[in-house]
Amino acid sequence: MDNMEYLNIIFQEIYKILLLLVPVLVSVAIIVWLDRRVWAFVQKRQGPNVVGPFGLLQSLADALKYVFKEIIIPSSSNKVIFILAPIVTMTLALIAWAVIPFSATQVLADINVGILYLFAVSSLGVYGIIMGGWASNSKYPFLGAIRSAAQMVSYEVSIGVIIINVLLCVGSLNLNDIVVAQKNLWFIIPLFPMFVIFFISALAETNRPPFDLPEAEAELVAGYQTEYSGMMYAMFWLGEYANILLMCAMGAILFLGGWLSPIEIYPFTLVPGALWLIFKILLLFILFALVKAIVPRYRYDQLMRLGWKVFLPLSLIWVVLTASYLFYFNLLPTN
Amino acid sequence: MIAHSIFFYFFSIIAVVSAIMVTVSKNTVHSVFFLILDFISISCLFIMIGAEFLGMMMLIVYVGAVAVLFLFVVMMLNVAQQKNQWFASEESSKHIPVGLIISILIFFELIIVIGGWKYKPDLFDLNNSITNASVNNTQSLGQVLYTDYIHVFQISGMILLVAMIGAIVLTFRKREGVKTQSYLKQISRERSEGVEVLDVETNKGVKIDD
Numbered sequence: 097m098d099n100m101e102y103l104n105i106i107f108q109e110i111y112k113i114l115l116l117l118v119p120v121l122v123s124v125a126i127i128v129w130l131d132r133r134v135w136a137f138v139q140k141r142q143g144p145n146v147v148g149p150f151g152l153l154q155s156l157a158d159a160l161k162y163v164f165k166e167i168i169i170p171s172s173s174n175k176v177i178f179i180l181a182p183i184v185t186m187t188l189a190l191i192a193w194a195v196i197p198f199s200a201t202q203v204l205a206d207i208n209v210g211i212l213y214l215f216a217v218s219s220l221g222v223y224g225i226i227m228g229g230w231a232s233n234s235k236y237p238f239l240g241a242i243r244s245a246a247q248m249v250s251y252e253v254s255i256g257v258i259i260i261n262v263l264l265c266v267g268s269l270n271l272n273d274i275v276v277a278q279k280n281l282w283f284i285i286p287l288f289p290m291f292v293i294f295f296i297s298a299l300a301e302t303n304r305p306p307f308d309l310p311e312a313e314a315e316l317v318a319g320y321q322t323e324y325s326g327m328m329y330a331m332f333w334l335g336e337y338a339n340i341l342l343m344c345a346m347g348a349i350l351f352l353g354g355w356l357s358p359i360e361i362y363p364f365t366l367v368p369g370a371l372w373l374i375f376k377i378l379l380l381f382i383l384f385a386l387v388k389a390i391v392p393r394y395r396y397d398q399l400m401r402l403g404w405k406v407f408l409p410l411s412l413i414w415v416v417l418t419a420s421y422l423f424y425f426n427l428l429p430t431n
Numbered sequence: 432m433i434a435h436s437i438f439f440y441f442f443s444i445i446a447v448v449s450a451i452m453v454t455v456s457k458n459t460v461h462s463v464f465f466l467i468l469d470f471i472s473i474s475c476l477f478i479m480i481g482a483e484f485l486g487m488m489m490l491i492v493y494v495g496a497v498a499v500l501f502l503f504v505v506m507m508l509n510v511a512q513q514k515n516q517w518f519a520s521e522e523s524s525k526h527i528p529v530g531l532i533i534s535i536l537i538f539f540e541l542i543i544v545i546g547g548w549k550y551k552p553d554l555f556d557l558n559n560s561i562t563n564a565s566v567n568n569t570q571s572l573g574q575v576l577y578t579d580y581i582h583v584f585q586i587s588g589m590i591l592l593v594a595m596i597g598a599i600v601l602t603f604r605k606r607e608g609v610k611t612q613s614y615l616k617q618i619s620r621e622r623s624e625g626v627e628v629l630d631v632e633t634n635k636g637v638k639i640d641d
Binding site: 102177207208209212213215216219220222223226227230238242245246249252256269397398401 | 434460464467483484487488490491494495496499500502503506507567569612614
């Protein structure tokens with residue numbers, strides 16, 4: 097291979113990455129607007145409706161405002177880690193999209209251990225928060241960081257066990273295989289309790305209400321984001337929403353059949369798989385937004401009890417049930 | 432192959448430098464962050480030799496869980512301050528011989544392992560292992576752990592469980608005077624117990640606490 101060919105490959109990959117990342121970032125902006133609109137409609141308000149049609153450009157205006165604000169770095173903070181923290185959050189939220197399959201062929205990296213990669217990246221997400229909270233060298237961010245570390249580690253455990261449930265039915269760690277395995281029956285039907293637990297754990301994992309203890313404004317000002325301003329705050333905020341989208345995508349792939357259309361008959365098969373996936377992600381996100389509007393915040397001890405004493409045993413029991421059912425009826429996937 | 436070796440040297444240099452930085456850096460929290468960087472670059476190396484399952488497990492278990500707890504403890508204890516005091520005191524020099532002996536032992540163990548491998552390459556031959564190359568490494572690991580050596584694997588899990596319960600039993604103490612809330616009591620509270628509707632006479636009022 098000569099140099100030109102190397103360069104060609106590199107440019108092709110960069111082009112593909114941009115083709116994935118730019119839509120993700122744009123949809124994050126739209127998702128923020130949608131979140132606020134849904135929240136407002138539940139409370140019989142209008143929400144952001146001034147900038148652009150239906151207020152669609154509100155997030156853009158907000159982003160512009162953040163860009164022009166001054167970045168304040170507290171004098172007693174640990175500067176390197178303070179600056180690294182939002183970058184870590186943002187990067188981790190974006191690199192996970194590399195393995196999300198938008199159709200049988202439209203996937204940036206079709207790796208063997210796709211679901212493990214997703215799980216690993218989402219479990220790294222806690223570092224951005226801990227780094228930000230510790231480096232700020234201030235009480236509220238530190239308390240927020242410690243809360244979120246405990247919370248995210250606890251709920252990761254049950255998400256891991258839920259993933260095992262799905263993998264038992266699939267027999268492969270590849271995300272495309274997981275989608276194809278749901279061709280006849282989406283896993284939400286046989287594994288419905290697991291879907292509910294996954295949804296609630298995803299809320300806790302992304303620090304969404306009712307589990308937004310790390311940034312509970314009544315107790316901790318803004319939690320780990322208290323000392324951040326300007327673009328660095330905006331990066332935390334973008335990373336958070338990209339993470340929420342990612343969790344919705346994970347739920348769509350694991351339980352709602354990913355890019356598969358709901359019924360395999362004529363008009364539905366015309367719609368490209370990517371659109372179905374986006375539609376399912378949006379559906380899950382609207383649920384996320386509704387929960388934010390409807391449910392009051394949990395107390396911290398209730399949060400921990402729910403994670404360790406309810407979700408973990410329940411999902412473990414379900415693993416045993418699934419495994420025994422598959423074994424007894426000889427349905428275990430072989431390849 | 433050029434790209435492959437570039438990546439190999441990139442990750443291994445990061446791994447070695449950050450491993451050195453773990454021991455050298457003064458701030459304990461910084462050392463934990465360097466440890467995390469070390470774990471991540473080692474998992475990248477695992478992925479490069481085709482052991483993608485091990486690499487991901489390294490990320491999930493070590494970086495995602497163990498290192499978080501490390502950070503947790505280090506941040507809470509304010510170790511940085513204590514360590515500086517300890518370095519200044521004379522007590523620290525007493526431990527140098529012990530540390531030296533341990534590090535020399537580990538060094539020789541490494542030499543023996545690598546030397547044995549060089550001297551007798553077919554001792555740990557990959558072809559001798561039970562798995563074949565046609566299945567991916569997730570499957571072959573599962574084959575070894577859950578089919579061929581299931582009992583040994585279960586026993587090691589049991590030992591870990593016993594160790595965990597032992598640690599909990601040893602450190603658990605019932606503290607007096609702690610106010611806890613019983614969620615059962617909270618949930619089972621009815622309207623009739625909590626609210627009472629009274630007719631209030633004008634200018635008389637109502638006596639509540641009785």
